[in-house]
Amino acid sequence: MSQKTLTEQINRLLERSDKVELRRLLKHMHDADFAAAIEDFPAPLILQLLLLLSLPAQCHLFVYLDPQKQADVASLMSRNDLAALFSNMEQAARADLYNQLDAQQRQALMPGLAQAERDDIRKLASYPEKTAGALMTSGYATLRSNWTVSKSLIKLRLEAPDKETIYQTYVIDEQRRLLGTLSLRELILAAPDSLIEDIMLSEVISVQVSDDQEKIPQIISYYDVIALPVLDDESKLVGIVTYDDAMDAAEEEATEDAQKSASVAALDSPMSKISLWELYRKRVGWLVLLVFGALLSGAGLAFFEDTITANIALVFFMPLLVGAGGNAGSQAAALMVRSLATGDVEYKDWTKVLRKDALVAMALGLTMAMTVYFLGLLRGGPEIAIIVAFSMFFVVFVGSIIGLCLPFILSKLNLDPATASGPLVTTIVDASGVLIYFGFASLILKI
Numbered sequence: 550m551s552q553k554t555l556t557e558q559i560n561r562l563l564e565r566s567d568k569v570e571l572r573r574l575l576k577h578m579h580d581a582d583f584a585a586a587i588e589d590f591p592a593p594l595i596l597q598l599l600l601l602l603s604l605p606a607q608c609h610l611f612v613y614l615d616p617q618k619q620a621d622v623a624s625l626m627s628r629n630d631l632a633a634l635f636s637n638m639e640q641a642a643r644a645d646l647y648n649q650l651d652a653q654q655r656q657a658l659m660p661g662l663a664q665a666e667r668d669d670i671r672k673l674a675s676y677p678e679k680t681a682g683a684l685m686t687s688g689y690a691t692l693r694s695n696w697t698v699s700k701s702l703i704k705l706r707l708e709a710p711d712k713e714t715i716y717q718t719y720v721i722d723e724q725r726r727l728l729g730t731l732s733l734r735e736l737i738l739a740a741p742d743s744l745i746e747d748i749m750l751s752e753v754i755s756v757q758v759s760d761d762q763e764k765i766p767q768i769i770s771y772y773d774v775i776a777l778p779v780l781d782d783e784s785k786l787v788g789i790v791t792y793d794d795a796m797d798a799a800e801e802e803a804t805e806d807a808q809k810s811a812s813v814a815a816l817d818s819p820m821s822k823i824s825l826w827e828l829y830r831k832r833v834g835w836l837v838l839l840v841f842g843a844l845l846s847g848a849g850l851a852f853f854e855d856t857i858t859a860n861i862a863l864v865f866f867m868p869l870l871v872g873a874g875g876n877a878g879s880q881a882a883a884l885m886v887r888s889l890a891t892g893d894v895e896y897k898d899w900t901k902v903l904r905k906d907a908l909v910a911m912a913l914g915l916t917m918a919m920t921v922y923f924l925g926l927l928r929g930g931p932e933i934a935i936i937v938a939f940s941m942f943f944v945v946f947v948g949s950i951i952g953l954c955l956p957f958i959l960s961k962l963n964l965d966p967a968t969a970s971g972p973l974v975t976t977i978v979d980a981s982g983v984l985i986y987f988g989f990a991s992l993i994l995k996i
Contacts, residue, residue: 555586563594568601575606584613592621600630608637620649632661635670639713641686641794644673673788681765682758684798685779685788688713691721694728694746698739705733714791717776720749725785727753727778755780758787765790766799767892802890845980846871853987856994862929863990866921866937867983873917873941874948874982875975881906881952882974886966889956899957903950910949914942936993940986947985948978 555578562571575583587595595618599607611619611634623631623646635643635658647655647670659667669687676682690712692701705715718736720729729749739748755778756765769777769792777795779788790798850857857863885902888894894902918938925934952974956966 552582552586555582556589559583559586559598563598563601566601571598571601572603572606575602575610580609581613584610588615588618592618592625596622596625604633604637607634608639612638612642616645616649619646623650624654628657628661631658635662636666639686640669640673640688641684641713644670647674676758679762680758681756681760681762681777681779681790682788684762684765684794685758685790686713686794687788689776689778689786689789690715690718691786692718692731692745694720694722694744694749696745697741698736698743698745698748699741701745702736705736714776714789717774717789719753719778719786719789720745721786724783725787727755727780727784727786729753730778753778756790757782762798763802763890764892766795766802769795771892845976846983849980849983849987853983853991856987856991860929860933860990860994862933863936863987865928866925866933866940867986869921869924870937870940870944870986871979871982874944874978876948877910877913877945878948878952878974878978881910881949882956883952885953885956889960889966896957896960903953906949906953907946910946911942913949914945917945918942932993936986936990939993940982940989943985943989944978944982947981948974951978951981 558574559571562574587598590598595614599611599622602610611622614622623634626634631654635646638646647658650658662670673682673685673687676685688711690705690708692704696704701718705718709715716733718731718733719727720731722728729746729751730753731745731749735748754768754772754774756768758779758781765777769775769790775792776789778786779790781787885894918941921941922934922938925937929937955974955977959966
């Protein structure tokens, strides 16, 4: 069934208030598809739909809605309905929703929740955005090292409905310090009378609550784990980041880097939902800055005005040379930004990477120089050919080195290296290319 057809069918069922058919429809399709079909519905209509469904179905569907849509719907719900929804939501999801509510809504919500739920929401909602603490969930299972396997399995069976995952369990002491971990598979295969301390893995990969969320998908991928425990400053277990939440964070970071690589400030909402003013505001700053950066190229042209006037054939090759330098710089920057983001390259690798890229840049420059030399012969003669070839070599070489170094420099300044690719590198390399090209021309032609 297409999304359009599904949307029309849901509308018809809502008009008839057909609870049975709506529940049947939701049962036989994925919640994500159902949420996508109603994403353009007004908040009152979505609320009407939710209230026709059972509470578990409401929770499953609600978490797939856009965060802003969630907040809009929540603002229309009664205190009792909202409290019931919160109580049945997964811990991390309700903390995210709590952060979307205004102060008045939060104040109205809290009395309807159990004390443990209030404490859990406040704790999870207190961590800064884009940190492990903000990404984690408290829906994890814990065991004690002196328990037997049979006792542990009984406990997990009782707790499973309230936990986001029980496939990986964590062993803690009385102070909640992390002692070890083991999987559900290892528990099932172990002898019933075995002690947890004898079968658990003591060396546990973990992160701190203040760690940047960008590193979490890398760690999960590198160590091939399904969840990552999160510790506080006292090494106490406070939550876990599951594989699916880590992948959401990776997608968010990749989207942000892609936007920054085009010199666009990170968007706070999807492109289809962001306002005109917000989209304008996110783009205009960099565009204005890059205009002033391009003035450097204009200043270079003005400085070499006599050289250009004396040999107009030089102008023919300027776009070709400047474009090649910008492309080489963008390539180097893109490779370096991604390598830094994935942890493939670290600061200690600076000199090694610089030496390698310098050799590659020279080889690329030499290849490009040989290519344009013959064009120079055809267009302007031997002198122009030499100027163009030498300029091409150095423009490509310098462009590659700038593209390589700029992400490192920005990282050292605690700025996002993703900003170094695309228009920013191209603007800097363009100005450098103009100076190199006409500098060589003035030297060789003695103008």
